[in-house]
Amino acid sequence: MAKVLQKHAGRAKERILQNLGKADRTTDEDFDLCVKNFNKQQAAVLRLQKEFKNYHQCLKAMQASQKSLMDTVCELYEPCWIGVDRFLVKAEDLNKSFDDFCEKINNQVLNPVAAYTVQFPEYSNKISKRNRKLLDYDNSRHNLQNLETMRKREEAKISKAKEQLEDARSHFEVINTELHDELPALYDSRVSFFVSYLQCLYLAEAQWHGQASELLIDINSILESLDEDSKKDPCYKLKNMVKESQAHEQEKDCEDSKSPPHTPLFSPEKECDGSSSGSASGSAVFSTPPTTADRNLRPNMTSDTKAVEVLVEEDKLAGGDTLQAHSRFLYKVKGTYKYVAEDLDELSFNVGDIIDVISYDDPDEQEEGWLMGVFEGKKGLFPANFTSRI
Known part of the structure; x- marks a missing residue:
């Protein structure tokens, strides 16, 4: 040291x-x-x-x-x-x-x-x-x-x-x-x-x-093909895509009879791939109606509340027979599945509820797979296949 x-x-x-x-x-x-x-x-x-x-x-x-x-x-x-x-x-x-x-x-x-x-x-x-x-x-x-x-x-x-x-x-x-x-x-x-x-x-x-x-060049060519294909094939359109999705869900629902259908089937129409959807009632061919989101893409349908009030009031004064005698009354349907309205112009109902089906104010506004009806004093749209005619 x-x-x-x-x-x-x-x-x-x-x-x-x-x-x-x-x-x-x-x-x-x-x-x-x-x-x-x-x-x-x-x-x-x-x-x-x-x-x-x-x-x-x-x-x-x-x-x-x-x-x-x-x-x-x-x-x-x-x-x-x-x-x-x-x-x-x-x-x-x-x-x-x-x-x-x-x-x-x-x-x-x-x-x-x-x-x-x-x-x-x-x-x-x-x-x-x-x-x-x-x-x-x-x-x-x-x-x-x-x-x-x-x-x-x-x-x-x-x-x-x-x-x-x-x-x-x-x-x-x-x-x-x-x-x-x-x-x-x-x-x-x-x-x-x-x-x-x-x-x-x-x-x-x-x-x-x-x-x-x-x-990246290969990916770009794939996207170009997608763009060209989407312009030629109608399957890429929203309406057809919704119908295809609803048809797929309906097929799943058919496997379990206890669960209600997710979407109604009503009017004959071909799917976007050119093949027909499932058949019912003999040879009749059905496809899914537009959903609430699809209907919103079209011109909004105005709810004529005054007309409903007049119809209901007339029905009350005549003991419940006036509405059926009215020129717009078509027939009655009974709820077979519960339905909850997704928009203001739709009706909500439970299984067993009776709905009066009436004609549309404007026939051009009629939606495929949807009916116009009056239930509990309110007029609105509802899916046809959630009900059965009586």
């Missing part, structure tokens, strides 16, 4: 004397230039490593964003649309291509650059050690000079100082020689460092852009 403290004290004393100009310092301009180049190279490499990391993080964020976007697009691409299988495959290939690109940047750029930067702290420690050995050498040299200039020469101390100087010189020269060889070689490697890792980055990105470009 005493020897170590003595060495630190000698270095501190020598450093102070050199800073005050009372002791000369051993200089090496070539080595100083090597250290200057080393510091500049270290700063450049660390800065580039930081940008590589930031670039990779941005790629990962973009990768997550693209995957989320493609997942959403795939969910919105309806199963009945043309090219759905090809679209899903291309979207998955695009996500995989981005995954491979990010993995390649990590393996071929980030990891090698991190391994390259590890040597800089080691060389920094070695340079610091060389400077300490130089202080020891200068301190030993000055001690010998002081002993040799004293009036009373002490040969024993002079001999010991010479041994210390020789020992300090040998330690210094070993590490100094190593750094004189290693620092220039490290500095010269900067060219191959920039070339190799930047080439890995740009080639990987070019390959990814090429793959992504081909996949």
Whole structure:
């Protein structure tokens, strides 16, 4: 411990004397230039490593964003649309291509650059050690000079100082020689460092852009085919899509006789694919009527509340027979399933409720699969197949 403290004290004393100009310092301009180049190279490499990391993080964020976007697009691409299988495959290939690109940047750029930067702290420690050995050498040299200039020469101390100087010189020269060889070689490697890792980055990105470009062109062609097909095929229209969906639900409902039908079947009409829907009552062919949302696409039907009030009032005055005798009365129906109105111009009723069916105010506004009726003093529309005629 005493020897170590003595060495630190000698270095501190020598450093102070050199800073005050009372002791000369051993200089090496070539080595100083090597250290200057080393510091500049270290700063450049660390800065580039930081940008590589930031670039990779941005790629990962973009990768997550693209995957989320493609997942959403795939969910919105309806199963009945043309090219759905090809679209899903291309979207998955695009996500995989981005995954491979990010993995390649990590393996071929980030990891090698991190391994390259590890040597800089080691060389920094070695340079610091060389400077300490130089202080020891200068301190030993000055001690010998002081002993040799004293009036009373002490040969024993002079001999010991010479041994210390020789020992300090040998330690210094070993590490100094190593750094004189290693620092220039490290500095010269900067060219191959920039070339190799930047080439890995740009080639990987070019390959990814090429793959992504081909996949995006294929996806664009699928979308063009979808656009052309939607203009030719009426199945893409809302009315036909609703009918197809309702027919599918009706098929499910038929499997379970306990559950009521989701949508009524009333008037004969062909489905959008050209085939007929299910048949009932002999050879009659039926299809689903428009839903409430479909009816809202047409001109809104105004509810003639005053006419209803007049009909109900006349019915009350005549003991309940006037409405049936009215010219607009057609027949009565009985609720076979419960129905809850989805719009203001519809009727709600339960199983067993009796509804008076009347004619439409305007025959052109008549909806397929829907009847106009009066129930509990209110006039409105209701699905025909939720009732049975009596």
